[in-house]
Amino acid sequence: MKTLDSKDKQILIILQKEGRISVAELATRLNLSDTPCLRRIKRLEQDGYIQGYSARLDAQALALDVVVYASVRLTENSDSYAEQFEQQMALLDPVLECSVITGAHDYLLKIVAHNLLEYERFVKQSLGSLKCIASIESTVVLKQTFSRHQLPIN
Known part of the structure; x- marks a missing residue:
């Protein structure tokens, strides 16, 4: 660049x-x-500095009232399991972000849902059906104080 x-x-x-x-x-x-x-x-x-243009939507106006950060550990730490997991996450609309992390877990997901019941169904039906997942720990956001969308440019 x-x-x-x-x-x-x-x-x-x-x-x-x-x-x-x-x-x-x-x-x-x-x-x-x-x-x-x-x-x-x-x-x-x-040059790739601008990747695209989009509208920023209000999740609450769309009744997406639940934000969850899910820490995921894979059953096996291999390239094939990681690739399988990442491909599956890319197909799931409620998953807004998927990051590889260090520590006790392998991935951190940011997930939105209309309510906790919908999130529970998502975990059981979508995430829970993947054999490459060993465990999922969910952290529900009670209140988001702010969210920045602009990157700092020096």
């Missing part, structure tokens, strides 16, 4: 907060003309 200059960093900062901003408005804020601004955006996309 190429190094970022101050204009590139400003573009990334603004686009993280305002993904729907027009190129004209962005260019004005950066004291650039439209074409060079658009060229910079395209380069940032091609």
Whole structure:
């Protein structure tokens, strides 16, 4: 990846907060003309700094009131079990994040559900049916005080 200059960093900062901003408005804020601004955006996309654009939804408005962090230990610490597990997690819509971790467990999952009963069914029917899983420890979030979506750009 190429190094970022101050204009590139400003573009990334603004686009993280305002993904729907027009190129004209962005260019004005950066004291650039439209074409060079658009060229910079395209380069940032091609270089992989910008991976895509999406809308951030309100989980509570969609009645997804339960957030759970599930620590998972595999039955066997092998590449084939890890690959099988990761592929299965990618197919499950309630699983928002899947991270390989250190310590007593192998993975940390962030899972959403409408309620605890739905989460219990998900664990028993989806996770529990995978033979590669030895154990699951769930931590239910009582209250999320904040969640950042913007990465710090120095």
